[in-house]
Amino acid sequence: MLLAKIEMTPALGMFLAFVALTLVITWLSARKATGSANYFAAGRSIKGWQNGLAVAGDYMSAASFLGISGMIAFKGFDGFMYSVGFLVAYLTVLLLVAEPLRNAGKYTMADLLAYRMSPRPVRAMASLSTLMVSSIYMIAQMVGAGGIIKELIHVEFAPAVIGVGVLMLVYVVFGGMLATTWVQIIKAVLLMGGAFALSWMVLGKHDYSLTKFFEAVSHADYAGTTEPKNLLEPGMKYGAAVNIWGPLDFISLALGLVLGTAGLPHILVRFYTVPDAKTARVSVAWAIGVIGVFYILTTFFGFGAATILQKSAILTESGAENTNMVAPILAHALGGEMFFAFISAVAFATILAVVAGLTMSASTSFAHDFYTNVIKRGAESAADQEVKVARITAFFVGAISIGIAIKMGPTANAAFLVGLAFAVAASANLPVILFSIFWKRFNTTGAVAGLATGLASAVILILLSPNGIFGKKGAIFPLENPGILSIPLGFLGAWLGTIFSKRDPEAEAKFAELNFRAQTGLGSEKASSGH
Amino acid sequence: MANPSKPDWEALAARPAFAELLAAKRRFIVPATIFFLIYYMALPILVGYFPELMKRPVYGKINVAYAFAFSQFIMTFVVAWLYMRTARKWDAMEHALLSSIETPKS
Numbered sequence: 322m323l324l325a326k327i328e329m330t331p332a333l334g335m336f337l338a339f340v341a342l343t344l345v346i347t348w349l350s351a352r353k354a355t356g357s358a359n360y361f362a363a364g365r366s367i368k369g370w371q372n373g374l375a376v377a378g379d380y381m382s383a384a385s386f387l388g389i390s391g392m393i394a395f396k397g398f399d400g401f402m403y404s405v406g407f408l409v410a411y412l413t414v415l416l417l418v419a420e421p422l423r424n425a426g427k428y429t430m431a432d433l434l435a436y437r438m439s440p441r442p443v444r445a446m447a448s449l450s451t452l453m454v455s456s457i458y459m460i461a462q463m464v465g466a467g468g469i470i471k472e473l474i475h476v477e478f479a480p481a482v483i484g485v486g487v488l489m490l491v492y493v494v495f496g497g498m499l500a501t502t503w504v505q506i507i508k509a510v511l512l513m514g515g516a517f518a519l520s521w522m523v524l525g526k527h528d529y530s531l532t533k534f535f536e537a538v539s540h541a542d543y544a545g546t547t548e549p550k551n552l553l554e555p556g557m558k559y560g561a562a563v564n565i566w567g568p569l570d571f572i573s574l575a576l577g578l579v580l581g582t583a584g585l586p587h588i589l590v591r592f593y594t595v596p597d598a599k600t601a602r603v604s605v606a607w608a609i610g611v612i613g614v615f616y617i618l619t620t621f622f623g624f625g626a627a628t629i630l631q632k633s634a635i636l637t638e639s640g641a642e643n644t645n646m647v648a649p650i651l652a653h654a655l656g657g658e659m660f661f662a663f664i665s666a667v668a669f670a671t672i673l674a675v676v677a678g679l680t681m682s683a684s685t686s687f688a689h690d691f692y693t694n695v696i697k698r699g700a701e702s703a704a705d706q707e708v709k710v711a712r713i714t715a716f717f718v719g720a721i722s723i724g725i726a727i728k729m730g731p732t733a734n735a736a737f738l739v740g741l742a743f744a745v746a747a748s749a750n751l752p753v754i755l756f757s758i759f760w761k762r763f764n765t766t767g768a769v770a771g772l773a774t775g776l777a778s779a780v781i782l783i784l785l786s787p788n789g790i791f792g793k794k795g796a797i798f799p800l801e802n803p804g805i806l807s808i809p810l811g812f813l814g815a816w817l818g819t820i821f822s823k824r825d826p827e828a829e830a831k832f833a834e835l836n837f838r839a840q841t842g843l844g845s846e847k848a849s850s851g852h
Numbered sequence: 853m854a855n856p857s858k859p860d861w862e863a864l865a866a867r868p869a870f871a872e873l874l875a876a877k878r879r880f881i882v883p884a885t886i887f888f889l890i891y892y893m894a895l896p897i898l899v900g901y902f903p904e905l906m907k908r909p910v911y912g913k914i915n916v917a918y919a920f921a922f923s924q925f926i927m928t929f930v931v932a933w934l935y936m937r938t939a940r941k942w943d944a945m946e947h948a949l950l951s952s953i954e955t956p957k958s
Contacts, residue, residue: 405895405921415935556899561900617922841949842946
């Protein structure tokens with residue numbers, strides 16, 4: 322019934338080619354996906370440049386590629402702030418988090434947090450926070466995916482979401498981290514190729530002259546269909562003239578972006594796939610290079626769209642801004658049917674790679690933190706059991722996300738969900754990660770309090786925000802981005818929890834051990850031999 | 853498994869070479885972090901509260917806002933490059949420290 326309506330378009334052809342390629346990779350990886358270190362951390366054998374590309378592939382989501390280009394095309398400079406924040410955030414990862422995390426951990430960020438604390442409560446909270454961030458992020462991607470696939474190859478929303486979910490489960494359940502890594506690497510290469518080609522064509526429309534390009538952007542009139550406006554000027558979304566809380570909201574957004582990335586579990590787990598902290602460092606450097614160039618290119622396919630496309634072309638039938646479709650429509654206008662097909666396939670690859678990474682981090686955390694260390698109290702006897710639990714968890718996480726995404730439907734606000742994920746990551750995860758590494762006095766109560774305060778304040782503030790349950794008019798909290806309040810609350814919760822609870826001599830005694838290991842890598846988890 | 857038999861962590865952490873390593877890291881990481889956070893947060897603060905300044909042209913049609921935003925990319929590349937370069941010195945210190953304590957293992 323459903324299949325009968327699908328036409329064989331070039332876009333569908335390229336989708337299928339990508340799917341076929343990734344399934345071959347999964348099949349090849351499946352043989353190696355035995356044992357925890359292989360399944361969860363790809364045997365810690367990924368090379369620095371490969372992991373750098375995989376981090377980039379894991380990170381540049383559909384929200385980045387499609388969402389940002391659309392946001393810049395409509396809101397100009399204010400949309401470009403996302404590009405800046407998403408990149409600068411990697412300095413937080415590089416300078417403060419990546420190496421200690423790799424040195425002191427095994428599979429999840431909770432390994433670091435629980436190192437000198439009472440493991441059960443800390444792991445349980447950290448696992449809850451990881452599952453929250455990953456599933457919120459995943460639902461955002463699924464909702465976006467369903468909508469995009471519907472427009473690109475005319476499959477209905479629900480079957481499109483189910484299709485994405487099933488594919489992602491195949492990668493994760495059978496191929497584990499190794500297959501997920503390669504899907505992300507291929508996607509990163511495809512995405513960079515698409516971004517370069519699209520940017521070059523946009524520049525071609527302006528005689529390959531940067532002067533002419535910026536001239537056009539400063540009088541962007543959507544191919545003569547609107548009054549010209551200067552998209553390089555800030556304030557179209559967050560200006561004080563648009564909304565009195567705008568400037569503060571903009572600052573809050575910027576803060577959430579720069580601190581959120583270093584608390585995103587699906588990014589952090591990537592550093593366990595490399596042999597040592599030095600390679601983790603090299604992979605962040607690669608990621609910074611790739612991600613930086615990509616977000617600079619958003620200048621061209623974001624601002625450029627407003628100089629080339631007619632306004633009516635990028636509005637939905639009901640006249641709303643169709644932000645997610647700007648890049649594919651631009652590709653169609655510039656490169657015709659085949660290029661549209663290529664960019665569509667890139668968008669599809671992007672979604673699959675990111676949801677696979679998210680499922681991987683959620684199921685790893687549940688199996689390793691919750692099952693092995695909370696329920697089984699760290700009994701190491703059941704090594705293969707851990708992988709089995711992770712595969713079952715992946716199945717449930719996938720099924721639940723598919724269900725929620727379908728229930729929320731294509732009109733759900735994906736940007737709101739991504740913002741929530743970053744806010745929770747920055748408010749709950751980052752404070753306890755930093756305190757664990759750098760603060761000797763930090764203890765179990767502080768860690769649990771920090772995670773709980775950060776998680777609760779981010780979620781509650783978003784629910785009370787203009788995007789939340791009371792809508793724009795009834796909003797109790799005036800900002801769309803809670804970071805400016807919830808991040809300090811997360812730090813405060815962790816600090817107060819620590820100083821108002823009894824000193825924990827054991828945690829403080831173990832600080833020397835953690836500090837020495839985190840800073841030197843002595844006794845860190847080694848790469849497994851065999852490949 | 854490559855689990856070293858329980859070392860005396862307190863004694864290890866008390867070694868002067870370790871203190872030197874930590875101090876060397878701190879000398880770079882603390883100022884670099886403060887710098888990049890201030891440089892980065894200056895962008896949304898200036899954009900929000902000094903919009904007229906940010907709209908001024910600096911080169912052709914490019915205004916202060918875009919130029920400053922673009923400079924954030926360059927800043928990130930430069931800080932990352934400096935970190936990578938400095939970290940090589942830490943690796944040497946770390947290597948010396950670890951080889952001085954490594955007990956012969958099978």
